[in-house]
Amino acid sequence: MKPMLEIRNVSKQYQLRQHATRTENLRELVERAAQAPFRRLMRQPEKEIVKEKPCVFWALEDVSFNIAHGDVIGIIGRNGAGKSTLLKILSRITSPTKGTVTVRGRLASLLEVGTGFHPELTGRENIFLNGAILGMRKAEITRHFDEIVAFAEVEKFLDTPVKHYSSGMYVRLAFAVAAHLDPEILVVDEVLAVGDLTFQKKCLGKMGEVSRGGRTVLFVSHNMAAIENLCTRGIVLNQGKLLFDGSSKAAIQYYLNSLSAQSGTGHVVDLAGVGDRRTLAGPLLKKMEFLTEDEQPLAEGLTIGSRLKIKVQFELPEATDKFNVGLGFNNNYGQRIFTAHTIFEPSRWDSEPVGTTVLACEIPSFTVMPGEYTVKIWLELKGREVDAIEDAAKIRVLESDFYGTGRVPWNGTMVLKHHWFLEPTDTRPHQSIEIGSEEYQPRIG
Amino acid sequence: MSTTFELTIRARRGWQPIDLREIFLYRELLAFLVWRDVKIRYRQTLLGGLWAVLQPLIAMLIFTFIFNRVAHVQSDGPPYKLFAYAGLAPWTFFSTAVSLSSNSLIANQQLVSKVYFPRIFIPLGAIGALLVDLMFSLGLFALLMVYYRWPITPALAWLPVFMLAAVLAAAGIGLILSAMNVSFRDVKYAVPFLVQMGLFITPVIYPPSYLPKHFQILLSLNPMAGVVIGFRHALLGSPASWSVMGWSLAISTLLFLAGLVVFRRMENRFADII
Numbered sequence: 001m002k003p004m005l006e007i008r009n010v011s012k013q014y015q016l017r018q019h020a021t022r023t024e025n026l027r028e029l030v031e032r033a034a035q036a037p038f039r040r041l042m043r044q045p046e047k048e049i050v051k052e053k054p055c056v057f058w059a060l061e062d063v064s065f066n067i068a069h070g071d072v073i074g075i076i077g078r079n080g081a082g083k084s085t086l087l088k089i090l091s092r093i094t095s096p097t098k099g100t101v102t103v104r105g106r107l108a109s110l111l112e113v114g115t116g117f118h119p120e121l122t123g124r125e126n127i128f129l130n131g132a133i134l135g136m137r138k139a140e141i142t143r144h145f146d147e148i149v150a151f152a153e154v155e156k157f158l159d160t161p162v163k164h165y166s167s168g169m170y171v172r173l174a175f176a177v178a179a180h181l182d183p184e185i186l187v188v189d190e191v192l193a194v195g196d197l198t199f200q201k202k203c204l205g206k207m208g209e210v211s212r213g214g215r216t217v218l219f220v221s222h223n224m225a226a227i228e229n230l231c232t233r234g235i236v237l238n239q240g241k242l243l244f245d246g247s248s249k250a251a252i253q254y255y256l257n258s259l260s261a262q263s264g265t266g267h268v269v270d271l272a273g274v275g276d277r278r279t280l281a282g283p284l285l286k287k288m289e290f291l292t293e294d295e296q297p298l299a300e301g302l303t304i305g306s307r308l309k310i311k312v313q314f315e316l317p318e319a320t321d322k323f324n325v326g327l328g329f330n331n332n333y334g335q336r337i338f339t340a341h342t343i344f345e346p347s348r349w350d351s352e353p354v355g356t357t358v359l360a361c362e363i364p365s366f367t368v369m370p371g372e373y374t375v376k377i378w379l380e381l382k383g384r385e386v387d388a389i390e391d392a393a394k395i396r397v398l399e400s401d402f403y404g405t406g407r408v409p410w411n412g413t414m415v416l417k418h419h420w421f422l423e424p425t426d427t428r429p430h431q432s433i434e435i436g437s438e439e440y441q442p443r444i445g
Numbered sequence: 446m447s448t449t450f451e452l453t454i455r456a457r458r459g460w461q462p463i464d465l466r467e468i469f470l471y472r473e474l475l476a477f478l479v480w481r482d483v484k485i486r487y488r489q490t491l492l493g494g495l496w497a498v499l500q501p502l503i504a505m506l507i508f509t510f511i512f513n514r515v516a517h518v519q520s521d522g523p524p525y526k527l528f529a530y531a532g533l534a535p536w537t538f539f540s541t542a543v544s545l546s547s548n549s550l551i552a553n554q555q556l557v558s559k560v561y562f563p564r565i566f567i568p569l570g571a572i573g574a575l576l577v578d579l580m581f582s583l584g585l586f587a588l589l590m591v592y593y594r595w596p597i598t599p600a601l602a603w604l605p606v607f608m609l610a611a612v613l614a615a616a617g618i619g620l621i622l623s624a625m626n627v628s629f630r631d632v633k634y635a636v637p638f639l640v641q642m643g644l645f646i647t648p649v650i651y652p653p654s655y656l657p658k659h660f661q662i663l664l665s666l667n668p669m670a671g672v673v674i675g676f677r678h679a680l681l682g683s684p685a686s687w688s689v690m691g692w693s694l695a696i697s698t699l700l701f702l703a704g705l706v707v708f709r710r711m712e713n714r715f716a717d718i719i
């Protein structure tokens with residue numbers, strides 16, 4: 001059997017600043033167009049246009065792979081790796097610069113939840129409109145209508161304009177329409193990042209159902225757990241190139257290894273050249289320093305529940321107190337487990353620093369499970385994220401006797417101090433029975 | 446499993462043939478987009494669909510006052526109010542259609558960058574919805590005819606032809622401008638101005654006989670001149686000017702074809718630059 005999708009040597013080039021130069025040159029373009037017939041008449045070659053050559057950027061470079069019927073493929077890669085561009089090419093939103101894609105079967109794509117929803121239209125009207133935009137026939141929508149409504153749990157609000165919906169309802173309805181598309185190939189971009197947890201689970205369940213039903217699915221997500229759960233095969237993209245193609249487990253491992261290879265280690269991390277940086281104002285963030293108990297530099301890793309102090313050194317271009325720094329801790333599935341942010345600081349400093357500034361963040365007890373964690377760091381100026389580095393550093397949390405019982409915690413994502421008591425019941429009504437308290441006297445006999 | 450069809454996606458550059466099969470496959474979506482635009486146009490307004498008739502009606506009253514009463518412009522036979530309305534109905538359709546369709550891709554950026562369907566439906570849908578408005582305003586015109594006891598002539602049979610010409614002209618210009626608007630937002634500012642100028646170079650508020658003889662040829666180049674003259678001929682039995690009307694039909698058709706081709710050529714870059 002021929003593959004459902006054949007992706008052959010696909011490349012996509014974007015011209016950066018294309019927009020800016022084009023707009024500036026409308027006059028030039030008109031002049032050139034007006035002169036063209038005369039130039040041809042005079043047999044003059046078109047004058048070499050002397051302008052700054054637009055910066056060329058390859059979002060995808062020579063990517064080839066086949067997708068067989070029933071494959072469920074997870075596409076993994078960091079921001080800007082080319083995942084979305086690949087999906088856009090497959091869904092024909094944009095065409096490749098080079099290469100070909102052969103699609104055998106009806107393909108539907110869901111790059112965003114609720115594309116084409118109109119806030120003024122009611123839930124019922126939007127189901128039909130959105131369905132049609134996603135490529136469903138009216139008859140199909142009518143057939144699935146009740147299922148869609150039931151899945152989205154919006155029966156009561158069907159005739160209310162969706163602008164009055166809560167964001168949760170909106171997303172539920174939008175996903176419900178898309179989930180009932182009946183394509184042979186389904187292409188889904190990170191759409192599950194929205195909506196509450198219960199609904200995310202429901203969506204994942206629905207997608208699992210779709211994929212088990214023998215449908216071919218391409219799925220982009222930063223949620224490694226979802227990829228591992230749903231996909232049979234994984235593809236890793238980095239800077240537009242296909243780096244790995246194999247089982248989803250192996251792909252995730254490959255990806256995570258490549259990530260941590262780029263994160264800084266050691267107790268002082270020079271932020272130039274680590275992780276994945278996005279900046280609007282230049283590399284303002286300079287250095288991170290990790291300390292633990294007694295201001296000791298963090299070497300091997302810190303034990304569960306010990307003190308973590310992170311010093312952040314950055315440059316402020318002007319004297320201001322309107323800056324914020326955030327630290328995000330992700331586990332090895334790419335899930336954020338904790339965010340530390342200066343807006344949560346109740347007693348803010350009242351000076352206006354300028355130039356090289358060092359802020360320290362102290363977490364008295366870093367109570368997470370043993371494992372590796374990557375740290376995202378970002379700087380905000382006047383509410384805008386001006387410099388951000390994903391996977392800037394990684395820290396290792398080591399096993400320890402956190403509970404003082406000699407037992408190592410073995411499950412979950414975090415550790416919390418907790419206590420157990422026996423509560424009074426009918427059979428022992430009068431006695432206070434706190435374990436470990438002096439009043440507690442075990443009865444014998 | 447039966448493979449229903451095979452599709453090859455490859456780089457597209459330069460001129461492209463128009464994919465009629467695909468347009469046919471997606472035909473229901475065009476209907477949905479028209480329906481959406483009709484539904485939302487007058488949502489959350491007090492007067493709702495009444496706006497469709499109020500606009501030409503109020504314009505008629507103002508123009509009658511200024512041009513007929515103050516400037517003493519005369520009609521070519523019927524009462525000036527009827528004369529003005531019969532010209533304003535197609536002109537309002539055309540001018541609104543051009544402004545809405547030329548901004549339609551920008552207004553529907555999300556659709557362009559996140560989902561695939563024939564992009565041509567976006568500007569065409571905007572125009573389709575306005576046809577509904579035109580029907581309403583023609584309905585009001587029927588009432589005005591009764592009120593002024595102005596007779597219907599057999600020329601009424603021509604009306605669909607001139608409506609089609611108006612649609613073709615608006616669509617042709619709308620397609621080209623909407624495609625240009627994706628790269629050059631200048632269009633957004635130029636269109637309202639051009640549309641306003643258009644009102645004066647088209648015989649909407651004055652009869653074509655007011656123009657000197659040698660301007661008649663220039664008039665033929667304006668596709669809406671023939672449409673307006675045609676509307677008046679069909680609705681009021683005003684004198685026909687077959688050469689202007691014929692040229693207008695031909696130019697409208699050419700504009701539409703040019704619009705299709707230009708739009709097709711530019712559409713594969715929309716998602717990248719919008």
